[in-house]
Amino acid sequence: MNETSRAVGWKPRGWDVLNIVLLSLLALATMYPFYYIFIYSISVPEEALKGVYLIPRGFSLQNYVHIFKQDNILWAFFISVARTVVGTVLTLLCCTAFSYGISKRNVPFRKLMYGAVIVTMYISPGLIPWYITMKSYGLQNNFLLYILPGLMVAFYIVLIKTYIEELPAALEESAMVDGASYYQMLFRIVLPLSIPVLATVAIFNAVNQWNSWVDNLYLASDLKLQTLQMLLYTYVNQQTAALSMINSNSTAQTAFVMTPTSVQMTITMIATLPILFVYPFLQRFFLKGLMLGAVKG
Amino acid sequence: MEKTAPRKRKIEVPLLVLTVPFFLIVVLFSYVPLWGWSIAFVDYVPGRSILESAFAGFKYFHRLFDSTSDFGTVLRNTLVLSFLHLICSPLPVLLAIMITNLRSGRFAKFIQTVTSFPNFISWIIVYSVFFSFFSIDDGMLNKLLYGTLHWIKEPSNLLSDPRWTWWFMTLATVWKTVGWTAIIYIAAIAGIDQEQYQAAEVDGASRFKQAIHITIPGIMPTFTILLLLNIGNMLNVGFDQYYVFGNALVQEKIDVIDTYTYRVGLLNMDFSYSTAAGIFKSLVSVILLFTANFVTRRTSGRSIM
Structure with a gap:
């Protein structure tokens, strides 16, 4: 024991240095690609083709200007924003209303309905049955495809319901005495008090919506419904074709020519930035959601 | 003001309005599609009703395993990739221990923040990132190692080299998820009784010994649960990653059940066969999950479901 304690003076420092070096390398491996x-x-x-490593070669925002001049890219950006905003607002409304309603004891078949919602976390119909059903609902090549299937999310409902049930019952009781209806109580009392959990769910859902593209691939071949993610994927895979279109679109009056890689990098940046902006909140809220989820199981 | 005499079990319309329509949405989007499982048992022709199609029994399930089917390869890929992920599951534990051992709290927070970021971007962006580094045409690594430094004799093409696909995919998964999973363990480490460390310090235990004897046993329950959950999800490797990284050259190694059901189902329009593959996956997953849950309950007294 004596030997080890003597060694403590030096050993931890060596271990600390190694630790810091390894962690810095990992952070570099995560951060550098985005940088x-x-x-x-x-x-x-054209300069960038020679290789870009630590600092930009030349400086120009023309890439962004040109990308945003492309109608199809601008439109895809708009579709992604639209599905994120509309989807999040409606999902939040539906999940909150249901969570509030189901938290009241005098709802008929309360346990059954809630149980059936929870079960959806563990069952999945699989691709083809889902595909055929959505098609039969008329959602193929329909913007609602991005919204309706995701309105009710069991995980969010568990989070919101748990939170609502922990609110002090006295508030609602006194409102009820004052003659408030359930709708008024939901919007005037429960909603404002549930802001923390609603913010968590909103940010969960917004990130999911922004990152979604599989529904786009399966059921929305219409280019008018293409999401930014899907567009990025096509551009990475068919770089040259996409490029010739962009360069022919931008009139020859500017001597600015984009390369396949610069197009890809610019769109990747545009698709990543929104996540980066909400990331500080995201990390905090996700952790909170994680804990809440863990408590409830 | 309510005028009617309150009865014990009065049905209140507003509460029905707040629950039933939303419940119907769940039924429409999560339960009605289950009816589509019957497609696997008939010779389904797109556009015709399932009831009008000829009954086929288990024909499509047999087809999954007959010698002409490539489902065997797909199953192998799925299991190999899952297995490689399972082998990597101590990595986030290691990262969490390393982060919590940092003396500077600010630096720890920084590392945690940076490394968990890729968890929140889509697989398409991850693909674009990997493409910009590993692509044979204009990839940054080829430019640097082959073009500028001449360290390698020929440009590498990891994205389309079937020999490396499994390892490359494991790297991508680790890169995307290791930081975030580590956060779960950091939370678990924070829950360990600090007095244990102080006592160990008094006894002269080195940091390394503290990690081995206190931290690791302390997070073992979390580790076991996540591991068993991953075993339960062995066949659910997901669609996104393997679809975006897939190409004709690596298909033999990267095609997993989820991409396979897409390919044979939506691209080849073999609906019944694809549904059979999907049902097979769901059934095995449910069995694995229940087994994993049973094992967890037996060993740790906790339930993962």
Whole structure:
């Protein structure tokens, strides 16, 4: 024992240094790719072909200007924003209303309905049955495809219901004495008090919506409904074709020519930035959601 | 003001309005599609009703396992990739221990924040990131190692090299998820009784010994639960990653059940066969999950479901 305690003076420092070095390398491996994509996207495309490593080659925001001049890219961006905003607002409304209603004891078949919602976490119909059903609902090539199937999410409902049930019952009771209806209590009392959990769910859902593209792939071949994610994927895979379109679209009056890689980098940046902006909240809220979920199981 | 005499079990319309319509949404989008499972048992022709189609029994399930089917390869890929992920599950534990051992809280927070970021971006963005580094044409690593430094003799093409696909995919998964999973363990470590560390310090235990004898036993329950959950999800490797990284050259190694059901179902329009593959996956998953749950309950007294 004596030997180890003597060694303590030096050993922890060696271990600390190694620890810091390894962790810094990992952080670099995570951060550098995004930094690289960023400096590439603000480099002059033709210069960038020589290789971009630490600082941008030349400086130009023309990549962004040109990308946003493309109608199809602008439209895809708009579709992604629309599905994120509309989807999140409606999902929040539906999940909250249901959670509030189901938290009241005098709802008929309360246990059955709640149980059936929970079970959806564990069952999945699989691709083809889902596909055929959505098609029969008329959701193929329909913007509502991005909204309706995701309105009711069991995990969110568990989070919101747990939270609502912990609110002091006295508030609602006194409102009830004053003659408030259930709707008024939901919107005037429960909603404002549930802001923390609703913010968590909103941010969960917004990130999921922004990142979604599989529904787009399965059921929305219409280019008018293409999401930014899907568009990025097509551009990465068919770079040259996408490029010739962009360069022919931008009139020859500017001598600015984009390269396949600069197009890809710029769109990647545009698709990543929104996540980066909400990330500080995201991390906090996700952790909270994680804990809440863990408590409830 | 309510005028009617309150009865014990009065049905209140507003509460019905707040629950039933939303419950119907759940039925429409989560339960009605289950009816589609019957497609696997008939010779389904797209556009015709399931009831009008000829009954086929278990024909499509037999087809999954006959010698002409490539389902065997797909199953192998799924299991290999899952297995590689399972082997990597100590990595986030290691990362969590390393982060919690940092003396500077601010640096720890920084590392945690940076490494968990990729968890929140889509697989398409991850693909774009990997593409910009590993692509043979304009990939940053080829430019640097082959073009500028001449460290490698020929440009590498990891994205389309079937020999490396499984390892490459494991790398991508670890890169995307390790930081976030570590956060779960950091939370678990925070829950360990601090007095244990102080007592160990008094006894002269090194940091390394503290990690081995206090931290690791302390997070073992969390580790076991996550591991068993992953075993339960072995066949659910997901669609996104393997679809976006897939290409003709690596298909033999990257095609998993989820991409397979898409390919044979929506691209080849073999609806019944694809549904059979999906049902097979669901059934095995449910069995695995229940087994995992049973084992967890037996060993740790906790339930994962």
